[in-house]
Amino acid sequence: MKFSIMAALASAALASVSVLPAMASPDAPVIALANAYYGNTWRHQMVEAFEASAKEAKAAGQIADYIIMNGDGSVAQQNSQIAELILKKVDVIAVDAASETAVNGVIQKACAAGIIVVSFDSVASAPCNYQLNFDFKGYKAAQAEAVIKMLGGKGSILQVRGVKGSAPDNDMYNAQQAVLAKYPDVKVLATVYGQATASVAQAAIANVLPSLPHVDAVLAQGGSDDVGIAQAFVQYGGEYEGKMPIIEGGGGTDFVKWWAEENAKNGYKTISMNTTPGIGGAAFWLGLSLLKGAEAPKLMIMPVATVDDGNLKDYAKLPGGQIISPSYSLDWVKENLLTK
Structure with missing residues (x-):
């Protein structure tokens, strides 16, 4: 897979979207992101990756809408945000968690309400949620x-x-x-x-x-x-x-x-x-696929990016101010994460 910078990928992807997006069906889902912390470049790119995928899906009529909530790093705020998403009756919540354990209670409530929960990067250990992690x-x-x-x-x-x-x-x-x-x-x-x-x-x-x-x-x-x-x-x-x-x-x-x-x-x-912030896009497509009936393991592992003497010159040509990452498409998720 070719590596590139997520901001550029997002811009290119959005530029290619048709001016007249497909109409979502009345029962089209709403997918949300609950991101506990937004204070560094990695998290910014992760959110951009999620949003780029969500906009692509919305333009194609695959979802009705998406919601992004960014937190200050505290468990209390993320618990409150997930509780709000439950009240909004969203269909999927992707969670970059403030704690592996302290958000489990509200995640269990989301699952009990029929919401699919995918925790990723900083995962939660709630038994009902899917974990999309790095090693x-x-x-x-x-x-x-x-x-x-x-x-x-x-x-x-x-x-x-x-x-x-x-x-x-x-x-x-x-x-x-x-x-x-x-x-x-x-x-x-x-x-x-x-x-x-x-x-x-x-x-x-x-x-x-x-x-x-x-x-x-x-x-x-x-x-x-x-x-x-x-x-x-x-x-x-x-x-x-x-x-x-x-x-x-x-x-x-x-x-x-x-x-x-x-x-x-x-x-x-x-x-x-x-670890690659493009995981935000992978989490979106995984959540949508699960909602549509796809099967996946409860724990999935994402690849990491490596730079060494052999490829240093190539990566040094990339724009500054970013984290090295590929983008992850729906096809990539189907090929690498979903149960065959």
Whole structure:
């Protein structure tokens, strides 16, 4: 599948929609997105992917309408929003959850009301809902192993965690800890939260760097935090001028461009792996397919995107300010997620 930037894909998709959309039938469904957190580039692109798919389906008469609700990261607000969607009698709710467990009660109420619920990315564990997840533990362990191999199995590292309280943050952190336990010569100097956001990660690292000895590598969690991490070390300067630590990439195109420049200047090496915000579109098409009677497993796993020395130059050509991601179409969902 060809990788591209979701914002460009959304614009192209919307530009191709007919001026005279097909009329939805009177019983056409309404599909909603309950997104707990909207504070970083990844979540913005995820919402854009969902909306692009929803607009495509609405123009084709497949749905009557769609609703998008974005939250502040709190469980209380998301519980309230899902309760409101139940009252609106929507047909499907796609949930990027504030907590793996704390929204289960309201999700069970939605299911009891006959609503199909698909939690994705930050999933909920309610028994009735479908989970569209990433293998956060698997890919983050593989990335940490790759970085530690670049270090030769020893050195000092800084850990940057993601969205506090989310299931992905816990899974990725625990995966990193399991890898670090195998390398007694790798020392963790400090752990900070970057909220998968460049500005937050940059500020958090800038606050701790003056008190730390030399940092050889940074284990992060993805989103747009990677370029913020790099900027913090660049601005700090000193011992890091011309010799930056190995910073895990999280799929940010600004980081990939910086990495390519550093690689050209001094052979800088790292690896980038990231969950793909295009999952928002996949969640939409999955929910619509389930509503129409398709069958799918209760747990489905999405692919991740990887950038390394072999494809760095290609990805460095992408526009800045985005997260690397493919788009996921209805055909892709049918081929890769639905039960054969």
